[in-house]
Amino acid sequence: MIDLKRKADCCGCGACVSACPKDAISLKYDEEGFLYPQTDRNLCVDCGLCNKVCPKENDYKRNQSYSYGFFAAYNKDKAQARDSSSGGIFSLLAEYIISQKGAVYGVELLDNFQLVHSRADSLEGYVKFRKSKYLQSNTNNVFRQVKEDLNKGLKVLFTGTPCQVAGLHSFLGKEYKNLYTCDVVCHGVPSKIVFDKYIEELNQKQRSKAVSACWRDKENGWYPNKVTVLFEDGSKKTTTSINNPYQAGFLHNLYLSPSCYVCNWAKLPRVGDISLADFWGYKGPLLEENENAGLSIVAISSDKGAELFAKCKDKISCHSVSEEEVKLRSRHIYKHPKAKIERTLFFRDFRKNGFHAVAEKYIYSKEYAPRRFLFRVIDKIVDILR
Ligand SMILES: Cc1cc2nc3c(=O)[nH]c(=O)nc-3n(C[C@H](O)[C@H](O)[C@H](O)COP(=O)(O)OP(=O)(O)OC[C@H]3O[C@@H](n4cnc5c(N)ncnc54)[C@H](O)[C@@H]3O)c2cc1C
Structure with missing residues (x-):
């Protein structure tokens, strides 16, 4: 049976779900909005296949090469x-x-x-x-x-x-x-819960319901990247990635x-x-x-x-x-994203105050800039010590 000691030990790839002969495992969102396997203990027969196929547990490596260019x-x-x-x-x-x-x-x-x-x-x-x-x-x-x-x-x-x-x-x-x-x-x-809250608040502002999104809107060319959200009433909201708080928070590694x-x-x-x-x-x-x-x-x-x-x-x-x-x-x-010291603070704040207000603080506000700078310095030190 999957027994997760740390959330970071599971990438939610679903190998265990497909491997389970009893269909006892399914992927479900946790409280931060990420998918993790959940096992129905009544169905599980402890065959261990889920652990056997887990690419994280087994540090899966493929025999690949640089030479193809x-x-x-x-x-x-x-x-x-x-x-x-x-x-x-x-x-x-x-x-x-x-x-x-x-x-x-x-x-x-x-x-x-x-x-x-x-x-x-x-x-x-x-x-x-x-x-x-x-x-x-x-x-x-x-x-x-x-x-x-x-x-x-x-x-x-x-x-x-x-x-x-x-x-x-x-x-x-x-x-x-x-x-x-x-x-x-x-x-x-990025987190599904953060995304859902972003959309919920956007719906209130727009006085309509978001029905679809395009994170890579190329209507006016590829660069700079633009995000478009489409609403039920036919309206749409297009922003560059940097000016879109959800995409900017994602790019800042705040809620991965x-x-x-x-x-x-x-x-x-x-x-x-x-x-x-x-x-x-x-x-x-x-x-x-x-x-x-x-x-x-x-x-x-x-x-x-x-x-x-x-x-x-x-x-x-x-x-x-x-x-x-x-x-x-x-x-x-060739490099995974860097962990952010602010991530825990962000989620705590987000649960209390919703998305836009908190994103403003953690990404854009001048008032919060000295703290952001301090966090960056701490991140750098942690990085060097690692
Ligand atoms: C979550 C995410 C993060 C990315 N981050 C980077 C990055 O940091 N740097 C970078 O250079 N490129 C990144 N990319 C890849 C890049 O955006 C393009 O997908 C890639 O260049 C392929 O473009 P294309 O025009 O050939 O394919 P497209 O025609 O755009 O096809 C997209 C492909 O991505 C797959 N896909 C779409 N969404 C997801 C998803 N959520 N999870 C898994 N697969 C998905 C589709 O199945 C399809 O195969 C990221 C993509 C995703 C989905």
Whole structure:
């Protein structure tokens, strides 16, 4: 049975949920808004399979390599690139797998801002996976479905955060020739409870009900990044990430899952066959022709990753880049986010005073700036001592 000593020891990947032969485990939100396994003791037979597949407990590592290289890349179909978070490379990988009559697994945003992993095997079906959704997705028992597809001989592309990709490989326990994994370079997953409160307060201000959100709105180009919330009455609110308090708090690492601050897979070589990241600050030859439609870093870490990328290459504009350049532009490709001393204070304050007032204090207010500075110094010292 899963017996969590520390919250940071679980990334909520759901490997245990899929492994349980009695369906005794499900992922449920804790009081901070992160998914953790909960076991129905009446169903559990203590077989220990949940512990056996846990990628955190077993410090899961995959035999990957640096030697396949890194690319700056974007999808030549500008409409697809615009409908994606960065360069739209995920769409090309998905379309290739579907053209081979395979199945694609990705993250879908449901009506009530719930995120789930689901399956698609058609060109219309996979589109819902496009765009980064800045919440934690529930994998339910999707790893089981992946295994069924693999055993039928289907080509499968699984996409998710690095911990979810590690969880899938750990659950499967062996390499499958027909499985391709793609991890999105991940800043961490933010709290669902904080998000829900942000939306609730926004609804009051807007006097309508938020029905959907786009964390990567490219209507007026990729950079600077914009977040748009859509309301029932047809209105919408668009802000840049920095001016959107929820996204800014996320970028300040204020309310990430405890396991993100000690992520085992925010490193090179990556755990997925292919990894995708935003290429912010790119200054190379693709800049002009890209016309601010969005650019990705593509990191390839295995033969299968190289093979899949090669299959899509004529639909991609790309050139190879150095590891140094990649590390400079995408910190989380090789480093997990830093823990924040203020996190505990934030949650305490948030429970009493709601989201916007507290976000203002912890992110923007001048009055609170000296304390923020002090926290930064303490964080730095803790970092050096670690
Ligand atoms: C929570 C999160 C944090 C990220 N942090 C960083 C970062 O710090 N630095 C960086 O360079 N890039 C980060 N990314 C990745 C980046 O935003 C793009 O997803 C990536 O560049 C792929 O872009 P694309 O245009 O090829 O794909 P898109 O067409 O936008 O496809 C998005 C892909 O992400 C998957 N996905 C969407 N939401 C989630 C989710 N919540 N959990 C798991 N998988 C999801 C989908 O299944 C799909 O495969 C993050 C993504 C997410 C979801």
